[in-house]
Amino acid sequence: MSIWEYANPVKFMRTSGAILPWVVAGAAVCTLTGLVWGFLTPDDFRQGSTVKIVFLHVPAAMMAINIWVMMLVASLIWLIRRHHVSALAAKAAAPIGAVMTLIGLITGAVWGQPMWGTWWEWDPRLTSFLILFLFYIGYIALWSAVEDPDSAADLTGVLCLVGSVFALLSRYAVFFWNQGLHQGASLSVQPGERMSAVYRYPLYLTMLGFGLLFLALLLIRTRTEIRRRRLAALQAREMRA
Amino acid sequence: MIALLRRDLALAVRAGGGFGLGVAFFLILCALVPFGVGPDTAALQPIAAGILWLGALLACLLSLDRIFALDHEDGSLDLLATSPLPLEGAVAVKAMAHWITTGLPLIVVAPLFGILLHLPPAAIPALLGSLLLGTPALSMLGAFGAAVTVGLRRGGLLLSLLVLPLYIPTLIFGTEMIRRGQEGGDMGPPLLFLAGITAGVLAVIPFAAAAALRVNLR
Numbered sequence: 001m002s003i004w005e006y007a008n009p010v011k012f013m014r015t016s017g018a019i020l021p022w023v024v025a026g027a028a029v030c031t032l033t034g035l036v037w038g039f040l041t042p043d044d045f046r047q048g049s050t051v052k053i054v055f056l057h058v059p060a061a062m063m064a065i066n067i068w069v070m071m072l073v074a075s076l077i078w079l080i081r082r083h084h085v086s087a088l089a090a091k092a093a094a095p096i097g098a099v100m101t102l103i104g105l106i107t108g109a110v111w112g113q114p115m116w117g118t119w120w121e122w123d124p125r126l127t128s129f130l131i132l133f134l135f136y137i138g139y140i141a142l143w144s145a146v147e148d149p150d151s152a153a154d155l156t157g158v159l160c161l162v163g164s165v166f167a168l169l170s171r172y173a174v175f176f177w178n179q180g181l182h183q184g185a186s187l188s189v190q191p192g193e194r195m196s197a198v199y200r201y202p203l204y205l206t207m208l209g210f211g212l213l214f215l216a217l218l219l220i221r222t223r224t225e226i227r228r229r230r231l232a233a234l235q236a237r238e239m240r241a
Numbered sequence: 242m243i244a245l246l247r248r249d250l251a252l253a254v255r256a257g258g259g260f261g262l263g264v265a266f267f268l269i270l271c272a273l274v275p276f277g278v279g280p281d282t283a284a285l286q287p288i289a290a291g292i293l294w295l296g297a298l299l300a301c302l303l304s305l306d307r308i309f310a311l312d313h314e315d316g317s318l319d320l321l322a323t324s325p326l327p328l329e330g331a332v333a334v335k336a337m338a339h340w341i342t343t344g345l346p347l348i349v350v351a352p353l354f355g356i357l358l359h360l361p362p363a364a365i366p367a368l369l370g371s372l373l374l375g376t377p378a379l380s381m382l383g384a385f386g387a388a389v390t391v392g393l394r395r396g397g398l399l400l401s402l403l404v405l406p407l408y409i410p411t412l413i414f415g416t417e418m419i420r421r422g423q424e425g426g427d428m429g430p431p432l433l434f435l436a437g438i439t440a441g442v443l444a445v446i447p448f449a450a451a452a453a454l455r456v457n458l459r
Contacts, residue, residue: 134406141402145393154456155389159403162385162449166407169438173410176417176431 007083009226016219023216030209038202053111055203059210061104064132067097067214071139072164075157085222087153088229090160091143092221096214098136105129124174131170135163149229242326242334249338252311263300263343264350270296271354282359289358290368290419296354297347297372298379298408302401304343305383308335309391309454318391322458328451333443336377336384336450344376360423367422371415371435378439381446382407388450392457410438 006012038055074090077083108126109119120126142159146152274292278284312318321331351372352365360368386404390396418431 131406131409134402138399138403138406141399142389145390145396145399151392151456151459155453158449158453158456159389162407162446166410169410170406170413173413173434176434177413 004081004083007081007085009085012085013223013226016223020216020219020223023212023219027209027212027216030205031213032209034202034204034206034209038199038206041198041202050111050114051199053107054199055206057104057107057111058203059207060100060107061129062207063210063214064097064101064104064129066211067093067100068132068135068164068167071097071160075160078153079157079161084153084229085226087157088225089218089222090156091153092225093214093218094136094140094143096217096221098133098140100210100214101129101133101136105133124171124177127174128167128171131174132167135167139163149232242330245321245326245331245334246338249335250341253307253338253342263304264346266303267296267300267347267350267354270299271357274358285359286361289355289360290364290416290423292358293351293355293360293368294371294375294412294415294419297344297351297376298405298412300347301343301376301379301383302404304339305387305404306390306397306400308339308384308387310387310396313391313457318454319458322454328454329447332384332388332450332454333381333447336381336447339384340377340380344372344380348372348376360419363425364419364423367419367428370428370432371418374432374435374439375411375415378411378442379408381442381450385446385450385453388453388457391454411435414438 006015035055038052041052043049043051071090071093074086074093078087078090105126108129112121113119139156139159142156143152146155271292274288275285278288309318312321322328324331348369351368355365355368356362383404386400386407389403390400393399414431414435418428418435420426421428421431
């Protein structure tokens with residue numbers, strides 16, 4: 001029993017098909033409960049009701065970064081071990097990551113307008129998120145530009161590796177260039193440095209919910225990609241016959 | 242390797258515009274900026290460093306697709322790939338030829354354009370130093386982007402989309418260095434970061450670019 005068994009598309013399809021309904025249900029329950037619970041929390045004494053946007057902003061922003069890391073791992077697995085499912089999973093994850101980045105940016109702008117008095121500020125965190133969004137766009141554009149699927153997987157894999165280094169580099173380079181307005185970490189294992197429990201527990205729930213939501217979308221999209229690949233193979237066979 | 246470098250340089254010179262076009266584009270950009278923001282010294286001086294760096298970046302970007310596209314079309318890239326010279330070496334040499342034909346002329350004329358944009362004379366050494374350290378990284382990263390998009394029919398726009406985000410760290414440290422030179426601050430840290438990025442790029446990117454080329458030649 002090894003994890004590489006799931007690199008077999010048939011095995012992957014069977015297993016993912018079996019767990020998919022549970023993941024979808026879990027994502028729905030966690031996200032909805034977390035959001036409703038978050039909506040019912042009391043207003044913050046300084047931020048008023050705008051504090052509630054944190055239940056969308058933080059999970060989306062967290063997933064935006066995690067999805068890129070997942071794409072990096074999947075690209076590495078593809079480049080090293082040539083498992084097609086891995087490449088397709090990276091392809092399937094990219095648009096989800098781009099949307100998460102966009103949600104993070106938009107909810108941040110909506111919160112920033114009443115709180116900071118501006119929709120946008122060239123703050124290091126905001127800027128590096130915008131840069132991350134650009135990397136997502138480039139990655140997706142390259143996938144759709146290359147016709148041969150294996151070449152596309154190779155090229156985007158290399159791009160993902162190089163892009164990861166530069167996304168990280170830009171993340172720290174922007175500190176050099178402007179001082180921040182964004183707060184530091186709101187969640188920490190140290191008591192006293194983190195936000196109050198009233199907000200923290202619904203936030204944990206929505207974070208879990210967004211993680212499951214990503215997993216569900218990823219499985220659905222990867223299964224679609226595998227089916228599309230099978231369809232292309234069938235059509236090619238028919239053309240030859 | 243030297244033969245390849247000479248061939249690329251000769252091609253760039255004889256095809257016309259190898260040296261000239263980038264500089265001409267740079268000049269036009271610097272001439273357009275005062276029309277956009279107004280001719281006041283007070284308006285131009287704070288943005289001069291940024292404009293010069295952006296101009297260098299865009300001038301570099303314009304000529305990127307030439308690094309591999311022509312050789313891909315006439316098949317000499319396949320010959321290069323099968324030659325005893327490792328493809329990584331060929332990529333590095335081609336990036337160097339690109340730097341000599343676009344980066345180096347830009348550095349030579351940059352002080353002149355700096356004066357046009359009212360950059361104070363005290364910042365000229367910082368301008369030269371930052372461009373000298375930063376532009377090799379631009380050429381090398383550009384060669385990577387060109388290698389990724391070489392087989393595509395409409396690779397030009399995609400190339401800029403892929404390459405420009407990679408230029409961000411270089412741009413940040415390059416302009417920061419000039420800004421500090423202008424204000425008499427400590428130029429050490431941005432200089433070291435810039436040099437570090439360029440050294441890292443020159444060491445690692447040839448491998449990534451060669452890998453992308455091998456995929457495209459398959």
